[in-house]
Amino acid sequence: xxxxxxxxxxxxxxxxxxxxxxxxxxxxxxxxxxxxxxxxxxxxxxxxxxxxxxxxxxxxxxxxxxxxxxxxxxxxxxxxxxxxxxxxxxxxxxxxxxxxxxxxxxxxxxxxxxxxxxxxxxxxxxxxxxxxxxxxxxxxxxxxxxxxxxxxxxxxxxxxxxxxxxxxxxxxxxxxxxxxxxxxxxxx
Numbered sequence: 001x002x003x004x005x006x007x008x009x010x011x012x013x014x015x016x017x018x019x020x021x022x023x024x025x026x027x028x029x030x031x032x033x034x035x036x037x038x039x040x041x042x043x044x045x046x047x048x049x050x051x052x053x054x055x056x057x058x059x060x061x062x063x064x065x066x067x068x069x070x071x072x073x074x075x076x077x078x079x080x081x082x083x084x085x086x087x088x089x090x091x092x093x094x095x096x097x098x099x100x101x102x103x104x105x106x107x108x109x110x111x112x113x114x115x116x117x118x119x120x121x122x123x124x125x126x127x128x129x130x131x132x133x134x135x136x137x138x139x140x141x142x143x144x145x146x147x148x149x150x151x152x153x154x155x156x157x158x159x160x161x162x163x164x165x166x167x168x169x170x171x172x173x174x175x176x177x178x179x180x181x182x183x184x185x186x187x188x
Contacts, residue, residue: 023123030110034127036137042066047108054099056106059116061097063123064147064155065090072140077176082164096158118153122146141177145170 025031032040046066050058067075068090079086108114115123125146126138147155148170156166 023120023127024112028112030112030115030123032110034130034136034138036139038070038072038140039138039143042070042072042140042143043110045069047110049094050108051105053094053097054101054106055097056108057114057116058108058110058119059097060118060122060147060153060155061093061158063119063143065093065097067140067144067147068093070140073180074141074173074176075144077180078144078173081172081176082159082169093158122149122153125149139182141173145173145177148173 023031023034030043035043043063043066046058046062049065049069050062053062055062068079068086071086076086079089112120122143123138123146126142129142129145130136130138147153148159148166149156156169159169160166
């Protein structure tokens with residue numbers, strides 16, 4: 001391997017000047033302070049679904065299963081709008097994405113190393129949506145909308161196969177948010 005000092009300095013400088021609003025800490029861990037408590041819970045459940053379905057990386061279907069697992073009012077309303085039961089949808093996705101159990105249960109963490117490119121992109125889109133709404137934390141609805149962004153990946157593709165284009169699913173998620181606004185924060 002050839003070491004080029006000037007290239008090394010440029011790369012290190014660019015890394016040092018990376019946006020502070022990245023969803024990952026410099027050590028690769030997902031920044032928990034950017035997630036509201038319900039999203040933290042959903043992401044922990046996504047990790048469980050990743051292991052339960054025998055994948056070695058967290059993917060967007062696992063995030064979706066995590067969202068369905070937490071019983072959030074926006075997700076419930078979105079499911080109602082598409083005519084689906086959250087528990088039934090969760091079981092369908094679990095069945096669809098379960099791999100044969102021919103190896104040990106993988107160890108997965110909320111670290112960049114263990115997330116698929118689509119999962120990372122969805123989390124970044126969700127964080128961008130939160131920032132555009134002047135919020136410092138990702139909410140469940142941000143992540144749900146992000147899963148159906150134009151290049152939403154596998155989850156959006158599954159619904160497109162049964163006649164629900166990603167744009168329609170994202171619009172329904174926004175409608176679910178509008179029908180169930182977040183409670184106003186109490187003034188102190």
